Amino acid sequence: MSNYVIQADRQLLDALRAHYQDALSDRLPAGALFAVKRPDVAITAYRSGKVLFQGKAAEQEAGKWIGKAAAPSGKPKERETPAPTESKLGTLSAIGSDEVGTGDYFGPIVVAAAYVDRAHLDRVAALGVKDSKQLTDEAIKRIAPAIMETAPYAVTVLDNAEYNRWQRSGMPQTKMKALLHNRTLAKLVDAIAPAELEAIIIDQFLERDAYFRYLADETRIIRERVHCLPKAESVHVAVAAASIIARCVFLEEMERLSRAIGFPLPKGAGVIVDEAAARIIRERGEEALAGCAKLHFANTKKALDIAKRQK
Structure with a gap:
């Protein structure tokens, strides 16, 4: 596949977008302003001005615009830039992504x-950042606010009611996480x-190809x-x-749910959880579980059995 790159200023980017208006794509890679998809050419314009x-x-197609480009580069790329090694990744400006609550x-x-x-990098590391599973809840609550003040972040919460709707539709948990x-x-x-x-790093729960297969129907895919x-x-x-921020938000959500239920809800999926669900x-009735629990877990049946025995 041939690859050509030009450097465009704002005026040229606007001209490109207008010219290819009929073929604009909804799926944008990270850092892209717009993307064009035609049978014989794909064009991606980035915020940096690279097209x-x-x-x-x-x-x-590139030839139509090279003469108008701010700093043209019409030479074809002979090879793709190799993916950085893991040691190199650790030195880059990057987004990290992680999830909690699945178990x-x-x-x-x-x-x-x-x-x-x-x-x-050093400033964030100095806050005591490490995998949230190695930290106590108290440490999470102490460190997370400092991270949030230092590093831009985003959070998505899939509450239990929506989780149960997705699960009843046949969606596996791995797809939920991908979405x-x-x-x-x-x-x-x-x-x-x-x-x-320079990089987006997801704590792996799926191989990369399988992750993107789950996203095939999404209107926008960060790829x-x-x-x-x-x-x-x-x-x-x-x-x-990211793992610490996710854990902190999860703990806040658990505290909120505990207040709504009227007693502390335990984490995990062990015997103590069965007892709490039975209570x-x-x-409150079995229907109350839908708003605070993942109903397809085996804990639901165990809790129902316990509740029957304790009547």
Whole structure:
């Protein structure tokens, strides 16, 4: 596939958008102003002013604009820039994304994304940032506000009622997580624009190809420079920061639900959770679980059995 790049100023970007108005795409990669999709050429214009032409007609289409470009670069790209190594990723200006709540019977799923640029890597790390699973709830509540003041972030909360609706429709939890990560990333990418974003790192719950297959029907997919890595919190401080923010929001949501129910709701999915769910059934009825629990977990049946025995 041929690839041509030109550098455009605001006037030229506006002219390009107007010229290709009939072929604008709803799916934008990270950092893009607009994208064009035609059978023989794909064009992506970035906030940096770079305009990338790809496809059989890339040279022909780019040629129409090179003479008008601010700083043209008509040479074809001989090869794609190789993906950075994990050690290199840790030094880049990057967004990290992580989720919590997927294994807890009570409470929502929370996805958070945080952006840490090169200039703030050490500053964020100095706050005591590490994987939220290694921190106590008290430490999470202490560290998270400092991170939120230092690093741009975005959060998406899938409450229990909506979770149960998605689950009843046949959606697996892995797809829920993919949708939530993509939507959270989109919010943060927009919020930090026009910052130069060098990488997006998701704490891996799926292989990258499977992750994007789940997003096929989304109107906007954040795709460019996305890496799905296991134990990503050890790769880039932004992922660890996101995990702490997500955990803090989850704890706040659990406290809110506990106040609404009338007693503290336990985390996890063990025996103590079964007992708490049975208490809710006895005091408020089985239907009350829909607003605070993930109903398809085995805990629901166990709680119903306990509640029957305790009548």
